[in-house]
Every structure is written in C-alpha cells, then in structure tokens.
Amino acid sequence: EYKLTYYTPEYETKDTDILAAFRVTPQPGVPPEEAGAAVAAESSTGTWTTVWTDGLTSLDRYKGRCYHIEPVLGEKDQYICYVAYPLDLFEEGSVTNMFTSIVGNVFGFKALRALRLEDLRVPPAYIKTFQGPPHGIQVERDKLNKYGRPLLGCTIKPKLGLSAKNYGRAVYECL
Structure with missing residues (x-):
C-alpha cells in the first residue's frame, strides 16, 4: 500500500x-x-x-x-x-x-x-535555476522585427497531413 x-x-x-x-x-x-x-x-x-x-x-x-x-x-x-x-x-x-x-x-x-x-x-x-533567454526580450524582438504584441511558439495542428500551402496559411494566421 x-x-x-x-x-x-x-x-x-x-x-x-x-x-x-x-x-x-x-x-x-x-x-x-x-x-x-x-x-x-x-x-x-x-x-x-x-x-x-x-x-x-x-x-x-x-x-x-x-x-x-x-x-x-x-x-x-x-x-x-x-x-x-x-x-x-x-x-x-x-x-x-x-x-x-x-x-x-x-x-x-x-x-x-x-x-x-x-x-x-x-x-x-x-x-532561479532557469537561465531564460540569453539576450533578453528586446534582442529577441529586434531579431524577429516584432513589437507591441506577445511572442508565442506553437505547434500547428494537425502536425501531419497539411499541404505546404495550407501549412503556410496556418502559420501565417498565427502571426
């Protein structure tokens, strides 16, 4: 038990x-x-x-x-x-x-x-054991040229089966 x-x-x-x-x-x-x-x-x-x-x-x-x-x-x-x-x-x-x-x-x-x-x-x-981004948020935003909104990472679903065109459309919608 x-x-x-x-x-x-x-x-x-x-x-x-x-x-x-x-x-x-x-x-x-x-x-x-x-x-x-x-x-x-x-x-x-x-x-x-x-x-x-x-x-x-x-x-x-x-x-x-x-x-x-x-x-x-x-x-x-x-x-x-x-x-x-x-x-x-x-x-x-x-x-x-x-x-x-x-x-x-x-x-x-x-x-x-x-x-x-x-x-x-x-x-x-x-x-405190997590190092976080090595450069900070401003450098990340500068690299991506994205300002004034949250940055997020995601996995497009479904992960498999989309054509290149539809996958691109889904990614674009996330931006």
Whole structure:
C-alpha cells in the first residue's frame, strides 16, 4: 500500500517544495488516501512493485508526499489531493524533467478513474535555476522585427497531413 509511505498528513510543506494540486477520482473501492498516496508515489520515487534498489537511497529525501486531501464540493467521489515534491527530485533548469516527473505515467495509473493537475506552485529556489533567454526580450524582438504584441511558439495542428500551402496559411494566421 502506498498510503503507508506516501500519505503524510502531518507533513509541513517547505518554501522550497514544488506543490501540486490534483483532482483525483479513485476507482471504486480505492480510498482517497490511497489514491492521493499513489499519485505522490508514482510521480516521484514509487513504483507498482518492490525493487531491490529502494535500499540504496534515502526514500525520505526524494519522495513526493500527499499531505492533504479534501473532497470536491458538489462532485461525487472527487478529491483534491495536495502533493509536495522536494527540489532534490528534479534536475535544475529543466521544465521537461519537472513535468515528466509530475504528470508523466501517473495519468495511466489503474487505481485512478480520472486525474487532472489543477494547480502547481514552483518555488523561487527552482525558478532561479532557469537561465531564460540569453539576450533578453528586446534582442529577441529586434531579431524577429516584432513589437507591441506577445511572442508565442506553437505547434500547428494537425502536425501531419497539411499541404505546404495550407501549412503556410496556418502559420501565417498565427502571426
């Protein structure tokens, strides 16, 4: 049971923790504490089976902790599960690493009927590890000759199947 290790209602969050709020709908018969603990486990150090390498590291240092659960008002069998992740769990300056850990394979976990990340708090200690653009926004705008509006990057959908002409039209509409 994940609940024994990853459900820690006595845990007091730290200023350096990454905090996530998940909307969880457990499968019938799965208590919310077990579902919340499963989310914390599967998105950090836990796995569905015992592995011999667990004894080679300090689980307490790296594990996610489901520290609070509250029912969603007006929704049957839905809960907000709050999970705290220690910064040591993540690679510095990597959004990809952070999101892969927090919202990776946990969404396919069988104990859950539905799961959605509702909110995420990233602490300043982690944000400071991101270098950002090397030149600043003004240099980027000068290179693109685009001023007075937001700059954004996107993936044109569908990614495949558009003719060159239609792909160009879609890109032009984004500009």
